[in-house]
Amino acid sequence: MAIYYMVTLIVPKIVDKDHNKIREKAPYTVSDKANTIYNSLDFIADMHCDALLWKRNLLKDNDYGQVDIPKMLRANVGIQAFTIVTKSPKGQNFDKNTGGSDNITSLYLAQGRPTNNLTKRAIYQCEALFDFAKKSDGKFRVITSSLDFKAYLSDKENNKNITAGFLGVEGAHALDGKLKNVQLLFDNGVRMMAATHFFDNKLGGSAHGVNGEGLTDFGRQVITKMDELNMIIDIAHCSPKMVDDIIKLTKRPIVSSHTGVKGTCDNVRNLSDNQIKAIANSGGLISIAMFEQAVCGIDAAATANAIKYTVDLVGVDYVALGSDFDGSVTVPFDVTGLPLIVEELINLDFTEEEIQKIMGANVKEFLLLNLP
Ligand SMILES: [Zn+2]
Numbered sequence: 001m002a003i004y005y006m007v008t009l010i011v012p013k014i015v016d017k018d019h020n021k022i023r024e025k026a027p028y029t030v031s032d033k034a035n036t037i038y039n040s041l042d043f044i045a046d047m048h049c050d051a052l053l054w055k056r057n058l059l060k061d062n063d064y065g066q067v068d069i070p071k072m073l074r075a076n077v078g079i080q081a082f083t084i085v086t087k088s089p090k091g092q093n094f095d096k097n098t099g100g101s102d103n104i105t106s107l108y109l110a111q112g113r114p115t116n117n118l119t120k121r122a123i124y125q126c127e128a129l130f131d132f133a134k135k136s137d138g139k140f141r142v143i144t145s146s147l148d149f150k151a152y153l154s155d156k157e158n159n160k161n162i163t164a165g166f167l168g169v170e171g172a173h174a175l176d177g178k179l180k181n182v183q184l185l186f187d188n189g190v191r192m193m194a195a196t197h198f199f200d201n202k203l204g205g206s207a208h209g210v211n212g213e214g215l216t217d218f219g220r221q222v223i224t225k226m227d228e229l230n231m232i233i234d235i236a237h238c239s240p241k242m243v244d245d246i247i248k249l250t251k252r253p254i255v256s257s258h259t260g261v262k263g264t265c266d267n268v269r270n271l272s273d274n275q276i277k278a279i280a281n282s283g284g285l286i287s288i289a290m291f292e293q294a295v296c297g298i299d300a301a302a303t304a305n306a307i308k309y310t311v312d313l314v315g316v317d318y319v320a321l322g323s324d325f326d327g328s329v330t331v332p333f334d335v336t337g338l339p340l341i342v343e344e345l346i347n348l349d350f351t352e353e354e355i356q357k358i359m360g361a362n363v364k365e366f367l368l369l370n371l372p
Helices: 002-019 032-040 069-074 104-111 118-134 146-158 180-187 217-229 240-249 273-281 300-314 339-347 352-370
Strands: 079-085 140-142 163-170 190-194 232-234 254-259 285-288 319-321
Touching (some): 032 352, 079 118, 118 140, 118 180, 146 352, 163 232, 180 217, 190 254, 300 339, 300 352, 339 352
Parallel strands (some): 232 254, 254 285
């Protein structure tokens, strides 16, 4: 038993530190101009972060990891999507994976979390976020409806010292193959879900899988149920055929929560020009990630370049940030380094109004319109 407790205390932290590195530690310095613009931003938002996977106490200002609530408050983050990973293949790579193996089982075991089924794994992370909110002295809220969101926005006008998150799921294998679990996850607070993650699942093909397939019958049923519940559909990690099928099936706006674009970084996962146009056409969001494999660069400039490419293609109203903080990737900075993105957007001649939209106003508007 002593060994069990030692393992659950020490191992998760070692794994967390090792998986979620930062190239440059805070504090970050930017020009006066970038600082002034950052401080004037009405709303800062990010569409993807896997911090709940790591059993890190997000109420603490941790000296490792990329996001926690004190850092979100320091960065004046308006909302962060907290996305839930339930299964990831051993030897995970960008090109070819199957669902035959899983890293999360051993991670969950080491964390002392229940491993029994993927839906329960997801619900465990949902409960963790609500628990942080409960213990945050009112500083952190989990947003589950547009009504919640409006109340939060109005409170935030008078109180800068509050922040918020909403729940997403990364890969609908978290349904454990059961349609009724869409409702169950919804009831546990999930408001966004990506069809696939790193391997093909019962819904269809992953960008990193083996079959390259589009939506299966089950996949269609899941998307239809998500439409019915107004759950946001995320196409990050989907095979190109899945993306096309989903766009054809739903009439609601589509989100890509954390990718790059082929125009600046050509790989199997990044969005083609046609996909970017289709997402914009749906009234959705193209949220640009901040790690090397997504943007083919290791700094804020690479993310800003992908943003510029997207804006040049479809205009500024559909672009957002989707860092992939704490998603087993090395990022240039933790969440308090977001002013570095503003600096690079200034360097690319974006206006203040455009920077406002990219840094979060687009997400704010999207959530007001699309949360249930
Ligand atoms: Zn991901």
